[in-house]
Amino acid sequence: xxxxxxxxxxxxxxxxxxxxxxxxxxxxxxxxxxxxxxxxxxxxxxxxxxxxxxxxxxxxxxxxxxxxxxxxxxxxxxxxxxxxxxxxxxxxxxxxxxxxxxxxxxxxxxxxxxxxxxxxxxxxxxxxxxxxxxxxxxxxxxxxxxxxxxxxxxxxxxxxxxxxxxxxxxxxxxxxxxxxxxxxxxxxxxxxxxxxxxxxxxxxxxxxxxxxxxxxxxxxxxxxxxxxxxxxxxxxxxxxxxxxxxxxxxxxxxxxxxxxxxxxxxxxxxxxxxxxxxxxxxxxxxxxxxxxxxxxxxxxxx
Amino acid sequence: xxxxxxxxxxxxxxxxxxxxxxxxxxxxxxxxxxxxxxxxxxxxxxxxxxxxxxxxxxxxxxxxxxxxxxxxxxxxxxxxxxxxxxxxxxxxxxxxxxxxxxxxxxxxxxxxxxxxxxxxxxxxxxxxxxxxxxxxxxxxxxxxxxxxxxxxxxxxxxxxxxxxxxxxxxxxxxxxxxxxxxxxxxxxxxxxxxxxxxxxxxxxxxxxxxxxxxxxxxxxxxxxxxxxxxxxxxxxxxxxxxxxxxxxxxxxxxxxxxxxxxxxxxxxxxxxxxxxxxxxxxxxxxxxxxxxxxxxxxxxxxxxxxxxxxxxxxxxxxxxxxxxxxxx
Amino acid sequence: xxxxxxxxxxxxxxxxxxxxxxxxxxxxxxxxxxxxxxxxxxxxxxxxxxxxxxxxxxxxxxxxxxxxxxxxxxxxxxxxxxxxxxxxxxxxxxxxxxxxxxxxxxxxxxxxxxxxxxxxxxxxxxxxxxxxxxxxxxxxxxxxxxxxxxxxxxxxxxxxxxxxxxxxxxxxxxxxxxxxxxxxxxxxxxxxxxxxxxxxxxxxxxxxxxxxxxxxxxxxxxxxxxxxxxxxxxxxxxxxxxxxxxxxxxxxxxxxxxxxxxxxxxxxxxxxxxxxxxxxxxxxxxxxxxxxxxxxxxxxxxxxxxxxxxxxxxxxxxxxx
Numbered sequence: 001x002x003x004x005x006x007x008x009x010x011x012x013x014x015x016x017x018x019x020x021x022x023x024x025x026x027x028x029x030x031x032x033x034x035x036x037x038x039x040x041x042x043x044x045x046x047x048x049x050x051x052x053x054x055x056x057x058x059x060x061x062x063x064x065x066x067x068x069x070x071x072x073x074x075x076x077x078x079x080x081x082x083x084x085x086x087x088x089x090x091x092x093x094x095x096x097x098x099x100x101x102x103x104x105x106x107x108x109x110x111x112x113x114x115x116x117x118x119x120x121x122x123x124x125x126x127x128x129x130x131x132x133x134x135x136x137x138x139x140x141x142x143x144x145x146x147x148x149x150x151x152x153x154x155x156x157x158x159x160x161x162x163x164x165x166x167x168x169x170x171x172x173x174x175x176x177x178x179x180x181x182x183x184x185x186x187x188x189x190x191x192x193x194x195x196x197x198x199x200x201x202x203x204x205x206x207x208x209x210x211x212x213x214x215x216x217x218x219x220x221x222x223x224x225x226x227x228x229x230x231x232x233x234x235x236x237x238x239x240x241x242x243x244x245x246x247x248x249x250x251x252x253x254x255x256x257x258x259x260x261x262x263x264x265x266x267x268x269x270x271x272x273x274x275x276x277x278x279x280x281x282x283x284x285x286x287x288x289x290x291x292x293x294x295x296x297x298x299x300x301x302x
Numbered sequence: 303x304x305x306x307x308x309x310x311x312x313x314x315x316x317x318x319x320x321x322x323x324x325x326x327x328x329x330x331x332x333x334x335x336x337x338x339x340x341x342x343x344x345x346x347x348x349x350x351x352x353x354x355x356x357x358x359x360x361x362x363x364x365x366x367x368x369x370x371x372x373x374x375x376x377x378x379x380x381x382x383x384x385x386x387x388x389x390x391x392x393x394x395x396x397x398x399x400x401x402x403x404x405x406x407x408x409x410x411x412x413x414x415x416x417x418x419x420x421x422x423x424x425x426x427x428x429x430x431x432x433x434x435x436x437x438x439x440x441x442x443x444x445x446x447x448x449x450x451x452x453x454x455x456x457x458x459x460x461x462x463x464x465x466x467x468x469x470x471x472x473x474x475x476x477x478x479x480x481x482x483x484x485x486x487x488x489x490x491x492x493x494x495x496x497x498x499x500x501x502x503x504x505x506x507x508x509x510x511x512x513x514x515x516x517x518x519x520x521x522x523x524x525x526x527x528x529x530x531x532x533x534x535x536x537x538x539x540x541x542x543x544x545x546x547x548x549x550x551x552x553x554x555x556x557x558x559x560x561x562x563x564x565x566x567x568x569x570x571x572x573x574x575x576x577x578x579x580x581x582x583x584x585x586x587x588x589x590x591x592x593x594x595x596x597x598x599x600x601x602x603x604x605x606x607x608x609x610x611x612x613x614x615x616x617x618x619x620x621x622x623x624x625x626x627x628x629x630x
Numbered sequence: 631x632x633x634x635x636x637x638x639x640x641x642x643x644x645x646x647x648x649x650x651x652x653x654x655x656x657x658x659x660x661x662x663x664x665x666x667x668x669x670x671x672x673x674x675x676x677x678x679x680x681x682x683x684x685x686x687x688x689x690x691x692x693x694x695x696x697x698x699x700x701x702x703x704x705x706x707x708x709x710x711x712x713x714x715x716x717x718x719x720x721x722x723x724x725x726x727x728x729x730x731x732x733x734x735x736x737x738x739x740x741x742x743x744x745x746x747x748x749x750x751x752x753x754x755x756x757x758x759x760x761x762x763x764x765x766x767x768x769x770x771x772x773x774x775x776x777x778x779x780x781x782x783x784x785x786x787x788x789x790x791x792x793x794x795x796x797x798x799x800x801x802x803x804x805x806x807x808x809x810x811x812x813x814x815x816x817x818x819x820x821x822x823x824x825x826x827x828x829x830x831x832x833x834x835x836x837x838x839x840x841x842x843x844x845x846x847x848x849x850x851x852x853x854x855x856x857x858x859x860x861x862x863x864x865x866x867x868x869x870x871x872x873x874x875x876x877x878x879x880x881x882x883x884x885x886x887x888x889x890x891x892x893x894x895x896x897x898x899x900x901x902x903x904x905x906x907x908x909x910x911x912x913x914x915x916x917x918x919x920x921x922x923x924x925x926x927x928x929x930x931x932x933x934x935x936x937x938x939x940x941x942x943x944x945x946x947x948x949x950x951x
Contacts, residue, residue: 020780026318193733197793200691200725201747201800202717215737343815344786457904458679487678488842489901492886514815517845517888544890558820560849561891568827569820569849575785 027295034291040284048101055094056080059251063089068267084269086260092269095251096277102252103233103281106167110232111225113171118178119221123209125179126186137183140176148173149238156244163236163252166245170235174228181224185217223293230285237278253278303374305508306332306355306476310368313347313354317362322579324350324363326532329606332508334475337499339511339519339540342529343555345576348512351529352478356395357385373475391421394469396498398481400461404453410464411437411449414471423472436467441497459490463497470501477502478510483518495522516559520544525611528552531577531587534606535615546622548614550592586617594618634704634803634836635667635690635723641698642685646909657908659685661860662699662935665853667804670830672837674851674868676844676883680905682860683840687808690838692720703804721751724797728809730789734781740767740792741777747799762799770795770825787818791825798829806838811846823850844887848872856880859906859916866941876938876948878921915945923951 029035047054057063057080069085070077071092077084083092125136143151155169189195190213198212237254239245246252248259253274260270313325325347332338340348354365357377370377372393380388397403405413414433418424424432430449437445440463453461462482469477479498483491499522502509511522519526519540526543528536528551536549547553556562557570574591577583586604589595598617606613642660660682667673675683688694689701692708701708703719711719727733734743744763748754754762764774770791781789790810797805810826811819827850830837841847847854847868854871856864856879864877875881882901903920912918918928925947933944945951 023318193727193729194735196693197725197727197733197796198735198746198750199693200720201796202721202750203746207750212735216735343817459904487905488844489678489882489886490904491888493902495888515888516816516890520890520892521888555816556890558817559890560820560823560843560845561889563849568824571820571824572817 024295028291031291031294033287034294037284037287037289037291040280041288044100044281044284045104047097048104051097051101055091055097056082057091057094059095059098060090060249063091065089068263068270070267071269083273084267086256086270087263087267090249090251092273095256096253096273098251099253099256099274099277100281102163102246102250103236103278106163106170106236106252107229107232107285110167110171110174110236111228113168114174114178114228115221115225117171118175119182119214119217121175122179122182122184123186123214126183126190127205127209133183136179140179143173143176149235152235152239153242153244156239161244161247163240163246163250166236166239167232169239170232173235174232177224177228178221181220182217185220186213189213189216219296220293223289223296226285226289226292230282230289233285234278234282304331304371305334305336305373306330306510307369307371308355308367309370311351311354311370312366313350313359314364314366315362316364317579319579324532325354328529328532328534329537330355330510330527332476332510334508335502335506337502337509337511337522337524338527339513339523339525340527340529341513341516341519343514343576345531346529347532348529349480352395352480352510352512356389356393356478358389358395387421390417391423391472392474393476393478394472394474396462396465396469396477396479396482399485400458400465400482401453403465404461406453409450409452410456410461411451414464414468417468417471421472432471433467436471437464439470439501440464440467441493442467457490458486459494462486462490462494466494466497466501470505470507473505474507476508476510478512480512481514482511484513484515491518498522516556517561528555531582533587533615535588536613537606538612542612546620548608548612548619548621549588549616550594550620551588553620554591586615631668631670633666634669635838636702636705637663637665637690637699638702639664639699640686640689640696640701642682642689642694643697655909658860658911659908660689660696663855663857663862664699664935665855665865667836667838669803669836670834671852672830672839672850673853673855674847675838675840675855675857676842676847677857678842678883678905680859680908681857683857684808685860686857687725687806687838687840690804690806691723691725692716721800722802723804723806724800724802726790726793726797726805726807726810728812730786730793730813733793734789734796736781739778739780740772740784743781743792744796744799747796751800753800766795766799769798769829771821785818786814787822790814790818790822794822794825794829798833801833802835804836804838806840808840809842810839812841812843819846826850844872844884845889856883859908859911861916862935862942862944863917864941864943866943870940876941876943876951877945878923878951879917882920923947 063085066081066085066089068087069081071084072079072082081091081093083096085091121136125133151173152169155172156165159165159168195208195212198208203212236245237257240252240254241258243258246255248255256274257271260274263270308328308330311325311328312323315322315324328351342348350359353359355370359365367378372388404410411433414436415429418429418432433449434445437448442448442460442463482498483494486494495518498509501507513519523540526538526540527534528549530551536547536552538548543552544556547556554572558572560569563569572591577587583589583600585600585602586595589599592599604615604617606615608614608619640660640663644657644659646655646657663686665673675686677683689696695709703722706719708716708719741760741763744766745759748759748762764777767774767777772788772791784792811822814822823846829835839850851868854866854868855862856877858879864871864875864880871880875884901920906912906916906919912929914929914931915933918924921928927946933946935942935944938948
């Protein structure tokens, strides 16, 4: 132990506190599942970003001479079509990788849209109180009345099928979740003294909302966002499966599933791989989101 | 035979930054009809020590002791089942925040009855009468009408009385009160402390009162133990402690009380901070902040020494030569 | 010495409840408080929960307007002032809160917390603000290397120092301290109290010091105002009120405070009962239900706030008790 100075006011030398990000990583890494999820996510992102370089073929090019080719390890497989081809001769592997890119874009767009609008609405409701609060929350309640997929279908039916409209529809169905979450967090932070202190120092409402309260509400919103990511992919795939989302030949995983139903006996790979990729991606994001919530929850800290 | 006898109690927690000794070598001795106050500032381990005695410390805490005897039984060798028969019945505890220490979903009458039912203290048809009797003993007016009240419908003082009723329901021999009045108003605090002392006297219980308020100690305790950074640093009778504290920390604590200030003079303060997990000194834990510390204090940990019942963990305990004078 | 703040018969009522079939209730959180605050002096407001001290703190910092009565800051009435004037007056009164763990924004560094009041009011550029923040850190006993740390890295006492520093950044004349040391240990409490007294002497601050701890009040206050259920019951200089309390509630409060010094321990008169519900204040004196000297007049007629020798008191029988 270093020699201690007992003069008034001096403190014994302490080792520096580890960086808060290092501490966060340590808590996060305790959950092995979450780390696996993170690794898979990173792999997917790399695949998605490098899709142009990685894939051997164009995802929409049809190879007339190679309809329903099995994967490479099967009897009639070929090395040029690693995971086989679908019923119009498009390479499954290429389509799946480009599908990853689409799925990630869908996840990011839907969640970002929903998060931004939901947070603004929730904060406004919490800070305004009274009539504005009631109106916003009742509108959210009305949105919650409908099963989310049905609501999305209705919105797409009004706007017309297509990937962009599908993303918009799914974003709308997530709005109530983010709004209620941000409103609840904001309400509990509003009661804290530091908000009163900032108001005392002369802060206006906008400053209080976005500069003072919002950073303290981020943890549950981040967790909700990461879990919403996987749900968005799933919902967009469902809409695609119903023919209301991405339209062929766009290589979106759900759309690929829709066209593959009839081939479950003849060509299992056309059906299985898109489903498998959806499963792995959604699971990875879920594990990551769970790990994030556990790491960010102060009550679980030791 | 002492009612409660604990020797060399230690509680360690495994934390992200290493093993932390929350309680280090604490002895507690209590006889029936005695009021012992354990006093110290926040983080000194006083609550943890008593929770360990009750067997309420779970993983990642680890409890070790040379001896932990209650009423002749060795607590360390009891199975979980046997322990449950003792804890809550013969040894009871009252906690700090009454409204959050009670279950918000059940009425208070039900919660007191739960204690009675768990320990089969009273035949089933007599439970309701006993609950009303207990509520009356703790001073709740119109007790029969309060059986169905929920904790949030009662004030803090009432809830604390309910907690005390729960604690005394099975006629315990030992009552541990962990800062029972800290969250309450001053006038209610007085009522609750008077109630505890009355009950203790009537029933011949041993009472361990954990607090950080020196005024409460002065008015309630027979004996006092002072804790600092997990260790017991002084143990004395109440009058002796306030008139002539032996450990420099106790003396500094008493000097820092606003009551002892003269006019508008600045209060004497204790420089430095309580050692945490990273900076535990090699020798005496108080040495970095003690104005009498020398090299021996900094290198060699002191042990509890002194005449029985007046021990201090210090190499140079204060000897009051004349009133108020201290010599190293 | 100039009068910085004056309260004239302040009242604050909250309508509660009410629906189709039940009448609206009225919670009288503050019901008729008057005082004068001068620079360099401390007025201690003493009372238990429900006495209205938090409401008083909010009104003194102009966060809530009074339902009735007037609050003057620097001689200017605040209820009739224009919004811009009120904003300007509000900067003269800053607040220190009770809970050191809730009064600092967990997501901001110390430096950012201290600079925020200046930034919000457009005082100085970035480097000037940093300079001012660092100077204030020195003044309250914080180290310069703590400038970029977050609140959770500090102890309760250090956070209170940060809170006091933040309150002083705008150079207020009046500081409302709402139980600033109640959550602190004795040794830390002593440090923070010393700091507050030093700062008061240096900057000639006026403190509105809200506390339930009479030993702290005895040290730091010049005048004492005792509240019960939103009403003032006694107001006088510290020496007079502590040596010779005239209102039964003040006596009960003094007797109930545990003390290490046997000389300070008054006859133990434990008061029975609990505070009355704020929704149904009794028609007469608020303390009648618990007062050991209660008579019929007490329950029927509310005592007036009157001068008795060297102090103000609200009791029918203050002379004879």
